[in-house]
Amino acid sequence: MNQALQTLVDRGFVKQCTDLEALSDLMDKEKVSFYAGVDPTGKSLHIGHMVPFFAMHHLQLAGHNPVALVGGGTAMIGDPSGKTELRKMLTPEQVAQNCISLKAQLGTVLDFSENPEDGMGKAVMRNNADWLSSLNYIDFLRDIGRHFSVNRMLTFESYKQRLERGLSFIEFNYQLLQSFDFLTLYRNEGCRLQIGGDDQWGNIVAGIELIRKVEGAECYGLTFNLITRADGHKMGKSEKGAVFLDPTLFSPYDFYQYWRNVNDADVIRFLKLFTFLPLEEIAGYEKAGVNINEAKERLAYEQTKIIHGEEEAEKARTAATAMFGGTAHSVESRDGMPSREMLRSELEKGVPVLELFASTDLAATNSDARRLVQGGGAWINDVKIEDVKALVDSSYLDEHDELLLRAGKKRYYRIIIK
Missing domain, CATH: 3.10.290.10 (RNA-binding S4 domain)
Structure with missing residues (x-):
């Protein structure tokens, strides 16, 4: 298997692929442009959103070219995948401001610089509002909509679940728009691969089928495990609510503490998914006699350093050590606290x-x-x-x-x- 794909498998990302062998062969032959999308429905991502982008990081390191797509257009509608109700509608101004915030957050795991380090792929960010906002609806239905079968769409799990509660027509269009995104990025950026959470499988497959019908080209889809904790709760949920990346919504200290307090059964898995530590080093924490708290502290520190920077990670670690070690006698030891x-x-x-x-x-x-x-x-x-x-x-x-x-x-x- 291609080494970059093997890295994703070994670190526990991969759930399913439309054609793993063919994708592996393609990635062995050339550097592949690929994308993952996120809708800017708020000013901050939470940690659960970041799984595809951590995977992107590993693929960029291997020389492949990431396209981070923010859905400035699709955010105006809402994706029914994994949702139980209609998404709250946002104004164009809110969506535009959210897009700015999200780029900074994605920049913690992706290198968007003009000249990345040798061997790394070049990452870019695109906004689907650039091509969706100006669409002529009649032309879109004629050129794109005719390639979609309603019967086929209703076989996908995301639609089947929502039909039981009520699926609006505006949401029903979402799969067409996401498929059009893939087609547009194939045409404009040469994207051959879309990655995302496994709840996006139906949308990804639809995009691949659209490209095949319109362009006669073969593209690929790769989905990742939807991360849940060992206690059954959804990843990225805490006593305070969502574990946001924005420090004004979830402080770096609380962020550190979230990772420091994960279930023992989750630590090694999360070290593989949410840090950039080598697998050989992570394996050292699985050896008999290693204190699980050392692994938790390393997970908390590395994840906080990635998202909030080394200075905030040091502050959070110092404050946490002082609190739980009973040595919070100095003001300096409290600096990282909310x-x-x-x-x-x-x-x-x-x-x-x-x-x-x-x-x-x-x-x-x-x-x-x-x-x-x-x-x-x-x-x-x-x-x-x-x-x-x-x-x-x-x-x-x-x-x-x-x-x-x-x-x-x-x-x-x-x-x-x-």
């Missing part, structure tokens, strides 16, 4: 404890904070809070004039008094 400032005058008046916790990432509402206190999981500077009506004032401050809030054993929040 935090906010509070005026001393506000604190001296007394702040209801439920409001205080609800103003942080530790509780979304006063009701959440109440449950936290009643469950015995609320702490301020190592003082357990047992009264839901307690007022927090300056008497709670530690030697650094700070409030260090804790929810349970692992979640911290720092309030800096000004």
Whole structure:
């Protein structure tokens, strides 16, 4: 098998391929242009979105040429694949702004520079709004729509699931548009391969069939395992919700902690998928006698370094080590924690404890904070809070004039008094 494809297999990415042997032969003969797409439905990706782009990284290193496609056009409609309801509609201005944010996030795993390092493929980003926004609907139906069979489309799992709950006509068009993307990228960029999560299988196959009918060319599809955790939960979900890449939505400290606290059974698998460590080095963590916590710390550090940079990864590791090692006596050791400032005058008046916790990432509402206190999981500077009506004032401050809030054993929040 082609070495780049073998790398993806060995690291646990690959679920299925339309013709693995033929694709392998093609990649042995030439550097292949390939693409993966993501719709800019928000200003941030979450870590579950990143699986195809981590795979892209390995293919780029092998000299193949990635095209990262942001769906500025398809985001205006919505993909029914894997969804149980119609996607919220966005304005063109929201979509355009989201596209800008997503390029920066994808740039953490792909090299978009004009002159990548020797041996690496050249990565580019494209936006399907460039060709979808100006489509003439009548021409599109005549030239593209005639190649699609409704009966064939309804055999794909993504449509079958949605038919039970209701499938809008606008969503039914999504497969045609994604197929047209593949055709356009084949024509403009020479793309021969589309990659994506396994829920995209039907859309990918439809695009391959369209290219075959219109251009008489053979293209390929490669899908990846949909990542779930050993506990059965969806990858990228935490107590706070989605594990976003945007640090304003999910802090680097919380990001580090998410990976540090993964299930023991997931660690090696996630090291292969979500870090760039050599497989030989990862294998060292599987040996008898190796402390699983060392592997978890390495996973958390490497993943945080990739997404947020080395400085933030160092801060997060230092803060986590201080917290769980009981050595959080210096302000420097807390630098990586999520935090906010509070005026001393506000604190001296007394702040209801439920409001205080609800103003942080530790509780979304006063009701959440109440449950936290009643469950015995609320702490301020190592003082357990047992009264839901307690007022927090300056008497709670530690030697650094700070409030260090804790929810349970692992979640911290720092309030800096000004």
